[in-house]
Amino acid sequence: MRSLDDQGPSNLLKKTLETIVGIDNIITDREELSPYGKDIYYEKLPPIAVVTPSSNEQITKIVKEINNDGANLSVRGGGLSYSGGYLTDKKNSVMLNMQKFNKILEINKEDMYVRVESGVTWNQLNIALEPLGLRTPFWGTGSGLYATVGGGASQNAINYGSGRYGTLGESIIGLRLILASGEELRTGSWSTTQNPAPFNRYYGPDLTGLFIGDNGALAIKTEICLQLIPRPTHTNYIAYSFGSRSEFVKSASEIGRLGIISECFGLDPFFLSERITSTGFADDIDKLLNVAKNQQTVFKGIKEAFSVAVAGRRYAANVGYTLHMTVDGRNQTEVDSAEEDINKICNNYAGKPIKASISRIMRGTPFPPPAMMLGPKGDRWVPMHGIVPHSLHETILENVDTYMNANKEAIDEHDLVWGQVSNLIGHSRVLVEINLYWKDKRTDMIESYLSNEFLEKKDIFTENPDAYRAVGKLRSGLAGLFRELGGTHLQIGRSYPFLESRMTSAQTLLKAIKFQIDPSNNVNPGALKL
Template sequence: MALDALRRGLGEDRVLADAKTREYYANDIFWQPGIPPLAVALPQTAAEAAAAVRLATEQGFSVVPRGGGMSYTKGYLPERADSVVIDLRKLDRVVEVNADDLYVTVEAGCTWEKLNAALADTGLRTGYWGPLSGVNATVGGALSQNSAFFGSALSGTVADSVLGVTVVLADGTLVTTGSGGRTGAKPFTREGGPDLTGLFLGDNGAFGVKVAATLRLWPRPAEAGYLSFGFGSMQAMAAAQVEMARTRLVAEGFGIDRTKAEHSASVNRISDGLKALGAVASSGKSLLEGVKSAAGVAAAGANFLKAHAYTLHIVTEATDEAQLRKGLATLSAIGRRHGVEIQNSVPMVMRAKPFGPVRGMLGLNGERWVPIHAVFPLGEAQRVVDANERFFAEQRPIMERHGIVYSVMSMTVGAEFFLEPAFYWRDEITPLHAASVGHEVVKPWLDRPANEEARAAVAQLRRATQDLYVSLGGVSWQVARDYPFASVLKPETLALLQALKRAVDPNDLMNPGSLGLRRGGAAG
């Protein structure tokens, strides 16, 4: 049989090819149904991952890497029926924490929750330290898609924290980039010659399967403070975000509209503030102060968010209390110039329990959810917000016709303005949603029928939004097979990328179609 070599090389229990498993791996958060893979390989070491890739490509099978399954951009969905999905979640070790040289090496299947737990007693942290979905999302997945949230306002995306990666090439060769790829050198720097690390970041496995990464560590700030503000318009909130970003005082922050506050289960878990009492209390500078803060969280719930058209939630960090007070005063003055200061329970609770259940991948009443995003220069924020509002005002009839609810979130990531509209609609609950969110949670909605018409309308809206953002000069990170990429590159840039792809993957077997790259050099 076609998979015999793979089974002999990895073992029967490491290669799954039953119909139920194959169907499960044919879906992501949004795109369904896809093409089931031929099989799913579950390596437990880097050597086994290399063997899986080599054995698959020797048979002419294409290889598709998969991490925590939190993607919505077809990144881990096969394009061909003869695909082997390499599920890397069993490669989850924290290999080395080097406190003296300030780096950590971790296997690609390690979740952000596990990595942060391993660093908890060291007083150290990576600059970017995970997405909200960090209980499931893996380090390798974040590197393949790029990612931002915790720590990102100051430290940028996950790519900015990477010193080097170890990847499996199409022929099964294991290659390490950065100084870790030198003979006799530690993986302490990304520099020293061409930046090969960057080739494998944001590539969705088109150039190689990541099995490990080394990230820079920094001392964890001693103090954290929290601020929230309400605004009457998206323009006012964006102005505050941009002004705050230029101070370099924000560790992470995000703005949401009233609709997001009403429909997001992640935001509304703040109403459950009493359950977070212990965590919030322990995060205060004293137990008494923490308990008072937690009581305020429980009393406020999330309803206060709905009094404002838009709300912004900020975390700032400092080395001591004096520096923290100064930073809070600066940020508070900016926020009050554009809006009003409000209860700060949202950022407080999210920091107290950063990696909660991934309940936000469904709406409050089980609605399906999918976002779309782009980043822009800070100075373009107002122009982009204006264009975005005009666009979605024009799309209102199609959304009303299909029962699609629109919401929007914004952040600053380093020197970039990040805009993320999202859509909620009623549709069937897939096995992926049930496994991710929890079967007990989705039980009331399991009999909800498929709504292919509304889902197609959402896909149409997403594509139109992507085209809008490209026309505004925006850039999207999680390219996969979803966002425009190869089609919008300058010809010379695309030609270089295609040449690199042919060099490392001459038979187009590494996640084919990802990044819009096609066999023969054509852009998709």
Template sequence: MASQALIKDFEELIGKENVFTSEADLQSYSFDSAVLEPVVPALVLRPTSTEQLGLCVKKLYDNGIPMTVRGSGTNLSGGTIPDHSDTAVVLTTGLNRILEINSNDLYAVVEPGVITADFAAAVARKNLFYPPDPGSQAVSTIGGNIAENAGGLRGLKYGVTKDYLMGVEFFDATGETVKTGSRTVKCVTGYNLAGMLIQSEGTLGVISQAILKLVPPPRASKALMAVFDDMQNAAEAVAGIIAAHVLPCTLEFLDHNTIVRVDDFTKAGLPRDAAAILLIEVDGHPAQVADDAEAVERVLKENKAVAVHVPKDAAEKFKLWEARRMALPVLARCRPTTVLEDATVPRSQIPAMMKAVNDIAAKYRVEVGTFGHAGDGNLHPTFLCDKRDVEEFKRVEAAIDEMFDTAIKLQGTLSGEHGIGTAKAKWMEKETSRGTILFSQRLRRALDPKGLLNSTKLVGI
């Protein structure tokens, strides 16, 4: 437990205004975006310089105080919920400077608390492109994106956060500085520790700086929407698009339930009988975009799309994407509690997975709407319920258990982009192996002998 003397030390170190100890402030850091029980920490620290961050980590380690690092707290698997009541939450939001955007060498150097969308906008102003666009990008931090290996809509063509991490500086559990990677495209100096830090969910170190890769922005883009009365046809269309060697920057789908719910809310006149809607966007050189859009349209028609819409201008395109933008907000309005999952399967298995999700929902009498990233098989089955209804919530949990079983059977994964945290830790072994758990735990213990960094997350320590 943090003693009064230690709290005073921290106040001297990072300023009184950056040490939160009141009951109300502590409670406000007891939760994140996951539907899990809150845990109230003992202390919240907001260092405002790299040096302060390192000293905080060292002091916490020396005093044996557990640490949970937190950016904006938008985690969907509980990764930023404190482990214990004596945990200190370490905020990275005070470290929010973009240190460099290099247009010649196509990289940027940032502190961990930089907001993803702010960073993407700053990069765009220099006519460059940072593609990872997680759904929470308006508030999420780069540090959090790295710790969770955040994805987004552009995964299929542009990859995810890990594909843009060139280097990282972090503090190990004891407060020592570790540097890995560089500003160069090639770098084989030492272990690829950046690869280890990415998606480590705050268990291996505290990120203090990152070097991110930038790319030239696409010069043109074009969107299409296709309506299907059969999920299988939609999936075959997705496979067909890839087989035609077109790599759309986004390839999204909405299922029947989601379409109906969105149409109920927006009265946009969506095809309420449709089994699925695909939303596709291709980008690149204008000539390539024109070719690709034509190919996509052809494949969609060949695969029995009952309708294909091609927006004529930016306004129409904006409207077309409205259904996708509204998917989560609308589903979230249906019932008090929204459990947003991210089971992911190889894209050819989408019809099987969708059938399983809907069968499971019927079996457990729970409502689910599914939308997601059809191009990379990353589904977002969204369970609509009221967690205050204990009996109903038990059925939802049972349904989710079974859904993950199915995802694993279909050679998919528990989590495409939301992370394991505490929410999915119990299924880890099922997807991987006993050895994986032991190996991960040994790795953690070697790096964090006192077991202080986000101790209950991922595989536990």
């Protein structure tokens, strides 16, 4: 049920917004607004209204009304983040829901780019490009069934394709934005006054880069243009287990520097044996069928599906640090040659080959329902991460261990569980993610993404504010470890340190840019601490 709250001080604003987007595209009912005051981890004030525009003109009008009213505006894509990026503590905040910006506008095979509205999901884009034999270099987050290209661009996401092509930002060649003034901005070659086309990101200073990873603090992205590449036709899966963390780290870095893998996940023994293996073998059967469907030949597909089935998830018990890798190419020789390089490196560090089930399963269903939002028993989950150069990979893993051991008492007291994942980005970087689990009540926001059938199999916990606080303390302590090493973060939102850790001239410049674009600080105030 949607109804305007006649008692609210912003009733006039709500009525105006309703006129702009139509009654079916505005939510003002308190109960319906409740999930919009939460992300996967944080809970703040619900907005006074959620509006779902479907055109640039509507957004321009909304932004102007917000400015006239002195209200605030935040932007939500798929909503699948956990760093408070679209949440607010302000009482008078309106949320733009970008889910109707869901059109793939242009697939330009001649000039090799694709132009999408910012609410297009990664799953949607992948389905559209696959039959054309095309792909974007970075091609999605694990959350891509719901997560959007606009949300990813605003957080500078990583995952599929990142081992070779880096972050999503590195695949973007142009943006169309609405600034806080309501004015439109296009970037790169697209910003020309004559014959505009988004074929080249670089022409003078890089305005595209300014808005990548801005967490919606600088403008509203309405269209995003991504590079296209020929879709790889051949894929090899490789996995190794290592006797020591040091050998695992050295192998990962040597492989990373070559830039030949599409994805490489390094899992610590806890994450592998507890988290991945306990999610249930039954789920994998469907994924295996998809593995079979997606391979180049039915024969190869069946063979691969069989090897996953025989190995099963339980194969992972009692293995140490492991690397799970996927290599893509245009022919078998190319992927075999990359695999040979990887095998040599892993053998040099006494790695033992294991069944590459995990990367096969991930590729079989790259964008599954976001079951990972809950732990194996239905416990709450939140990751925190940082990015370091290869030279600091082992140091950060050691520092995390030392820090968590120093906090063992709190971890035991609140029955917290944690595990680490390392993820290679391009030739030079490693993302280390620490996944934390605690027993706490799941929220209506989390439930809204998961099926009843799935939820019924999970335990229900009571509210546990002490454990939640303990997790928050650990997260900020962990962020401090990355800061000490000069590390960086994606998904900054309102969660990770950013502005306060920049040198003075960088802070001044960023504040001046924000002021120039949004002098009244109406657009997502507080994101990036701006």
